[in-house]
Amino acid sequence: MSQRRTSRMQRVMPLPLLLLALLCVAGSEDCGSEECVLEVLQPIRTCGEWCQGAESAKCLINQSLMPCRGSFCETNCLRWSRSVLADLRRVKVTCREFSDFASYPRGALICKEECLLPEIRPERYPLPTGVGLLCRPHSCDPAVQQRYKGVAWAQTPGVVELECPCNWFGSDCQDDWVPVLRVEKRGLGAFQLLHLHVEPHLWHRLMKDYRPGSIVRLQHLDANGVAREQPYALGFGSEGAEGSLEILTGPPPEGLNSVVVEVAHAVRKLTSGPVQGLFVNPAIAGFFNGHYRFLFESLASAPEVRRVVLVSSGVGLSGVKAALLQLLAKPLDWPLEIHLFYGLRDVRDLPYKEQLEAWVLAGHLSLTLLVSGQRQGVEGVLQDAVERGVSMAKMLASNADALPARLVQLLPSGRLYPQQALAIELAAGSLRSASLRDTAVVICGRYELLRDTPVALQAVSASSVFLRVSESEMGLLWGGSVSAGRGLLRRPRKGMLFALRHGELFEALKHPLPWTDLPRHRLSTIVGIDHLLDQEYMKWLFDQLEGPVYAVHGWEDRDDITVVDVPQDCIGYVTGNRRAALGGIEEEWGTLMFFMNKDGGSTKGRGRGGSEQLAIFGSERSRRGAELKVMSAVETKAPGTFTRGIREKFSDEKGFSTDRMIFRDDELSYALGRHSPSGSKGGRRIDLSLYVKPASG
Structure with a gap:
């Protein structure tokens, strides 16, 4: 036995047959080293007392102390120590921890549904542990607040003090509050347009970090002195x-706890004149794109963007108006088309009528109004905008065959919303030549608008030029909305397709989390395939929704594909129920995978002994990782398919390579851990391995 192998075996216990493939990247450490092997084999332990003094170590949340779900269960010892192990009476959560939702105080409970607006409920906003925002037990109060300083923790468990200053959503820090002196109010049916007046020298402090799409938080103290x-x-x-600060308000949502909408109702009841007890915080957030860049900074550096499409509803028009003001006041050095799709119930309540009309008449703006109720009450270009929305609905009713089938399935009968009108224009209207390369999409509105706009664009992208994207457009999608003035942060949503991920899609009130705080598999899901920029990829992606993808012609000459022959009897096991297993591998490794139907015919009836070709697209390392996962799954179902007669192999090549090592006997259970088919020890599955039990030792 060589000295190199002997050294490894001294550190990794004498073990049935294990083939461990260590993936190397150019410039990284030798993946055949003892340290690299031990790092891969080291399981992630459950968080516990051992975390004290090991703050940089990763651990899995102990669900008997704090519920969690999925990848959010992976945390680090620093967070666990500060959230669970420490004496919470002596802990102060920093503003960075608060805004990044990095604290989950021991004893806090998942907020009840009545405490959360629809856009910040767990299915959309799972932070900090995957099950939703945390509240002080038996209340709708956040678990982290400045006012908890000095509370008797035994009588008020599940809370921790927030360190001020901290100007972020939900913070009760009062150090930057500016009093509102006077209010001017104008009723617009269900809407109210308010101008809040403050001291001029304090106004500049409020607007210091302003950008279009920015938010201010109105505050008051309730009867108990709680902010x-x-x-x-x-x-x-x-x-x-x-x-002066201008805001647009709408009716607060119904069915929520009174403390959640207390300020919204108070603002609606204000009358014009002096006010007392109302405060405002400095402006925060704004329109971000997928590269964590603000809207106008991104536009200024992207001369290929020749049009901006704004999609809005309800009170979201205030944020859109702010963007329009800056677009027109500070034009770029190249011509820019601006399109606005806006939805409301009664056109007589349309906010900013005079400004919208002037912009349309001057040729600055193309306006489409989607009115669900009263359509009479405006004239001229505004009535033309209403009729444009009506004609779209009529076209949908009479000529739906001209639209992509997937889009038609999403459209409601008898009513059209802004996000769907945009999709129709992209598919069969004046914007059908648009692409994500030359178009920026800005969204500001209610939760439903944020939820449905990407879905509608996905439906269009399946068959239009909207697929063509460039590398400069790649990025994460983050979201937000305005619902009666409420803002939020949203994580990338599973299921968002590549055409949108890579595009210039802007949404309101964004706050990106640090890269380091994103679970690894979610990162690879979003940015894993660096060169998935071709319409060919998108065609294969969407073809899977219709049926089998036929052979990729000339795949042998491509450098972006790996093909694995999967036995017919193993295809169902590798694919999983509703493609869950294959999709999980794609998420983990950032690849695009599908079975190629070699002869274009049915795959049924081929009997035992046949195979299908599984195509894997992505970077070299990602393809190899996904390939090994597939091989491991096949070996579980059909032992010996890939490992019969296998031998050790050690590579001295620079760059990317794969080493193989053979381990014997009891090492297998130790290396694989209790989550594997072969192990019982605590720890996680070895994801970079292909393992098999031989018929004999």
């Missing part, structure tokens, strides 16, 4: 009237 807030999008920004 309550309501965020609102600003209707104009740093170029607006000094000392």
Whole structure:
């Protein structure tokens, strides 16, 4: 036995047959080293007392102390120590921890549904542990607040003090509050347009970090002296009237706990004139794109973007107006088309009528109004905008065959919303030549608008030029919305397709989390395939929704594909129920995978002994990782398919390579851990391995 192998075997216990493939990257450490082997084999332990003094170590949340779900269960000892092990009476959560949702205090409970607006409920907003936001037990109060300083923790468990200053959603820090002196109010049916007046010298402090799409939080103290807030999008920004803030309000959602909408109701009841006890925080957030860049910074550096499409509904028009003001006040050095799709119930309540009309008449804006109720009450270009929305609905009713089938399935009968109108224009209207390369999409509105717009664009992208994207457009999708003035943060949503991930899609009130805080498999899901930029990829992606993908012609000459022959009897096992297993591998490794139907005919009736070709697209390392996962699954179902007669192999090549090592007897259970088919020890599965039990030792 060589000295190199002997050294490894001294560190990894004498073990049935294990083939461990260690994936190397150019410039990285030798993946055949003892340290690399031990790092791969080291399981992630459950968080516990051992975390004290090991803050940098990763651990899995102990669900008997704090519920968690999926990848959110992976944390680190620093967070566990500060959230669970420490004496919470002596802990202060920093503003960074608070805004990144990095704290989950021991004893806190998942907030009840009545405590959360629809857009920040667990299915959309799972932070911090995958099951939703955390509240002080038996209340709708956040688990982290400044006012918990000095509370008797035994009588008020599950809370921890917030370190001020901290100007972020949900914070009760009062150090940056600016009093509102006077209010001017104008009723617009269900809407109310308010101008809040503050001291001019304090106004500049409020607007210091303003950008279009920014939010201010209105605050007041309730009868118990507890700070309550309501965020609102600003209707104009740093170029607006000094000392004045403009917001647009709508009716608060029904069915929520009174403390959640307390400020919203109070603001709706204000009358014009002096006010007392109402405060405002400095502007935060704004329109971000997938590269964590603000809208106008991104536009200024992207001359290929020649049109901006704004999609809005309800009170979201205030944020859109702010973006329009800056677009028109500070034009770019190249021509820019601007399109607005806006939805409301009664056109007589349309906010900013005069400005919208002037912009349309001047040729600055193409306007489409989607009115679900009263359509009479405006004239001229505004009535034309209403009729444009009506004609889209009629076209849908009479000529739906002209639209992509997937889009038609999403459209409701008898009513059209802004996000769907945009999709129709992209598919069969004036925007059908648009692409994500030359178009920026800005979304500001209610939760449903944020939820449905990407879905509608996905349906269009399946068959239109909207697929053509460039590497400069790649990025994560983050979301937000305005619902009666409420803002939020959203993580990348599983299922968002590549055409949108890589595009210039802007949404309101964004706050990106640090890269380091994103679970590894979610990172690979979003940015794993660096060169998935071709319409050919997108065609294969969407073809899978219709049926089998036929052979990739000339795949042998491509450098972006790996093909694995999977035995017919193993295809179902590798694919999983509703493609769950294959999709999980794609998520983990950032690949695109599908079975190629070699002869274009049915795959049924081939009997035992046949095979199908599984195509794997992605980077070299990602393809190899996915390939090994598939091989491991096949070996579980059909032992010996890939490992019969296998031998050790050690590579001295620079760059990417694969080493193989053979382990014997009891090492297998130790290396694989209790989650594997072969092990019982605690720990995680070895994801970079292909393992098999031979018929004999």
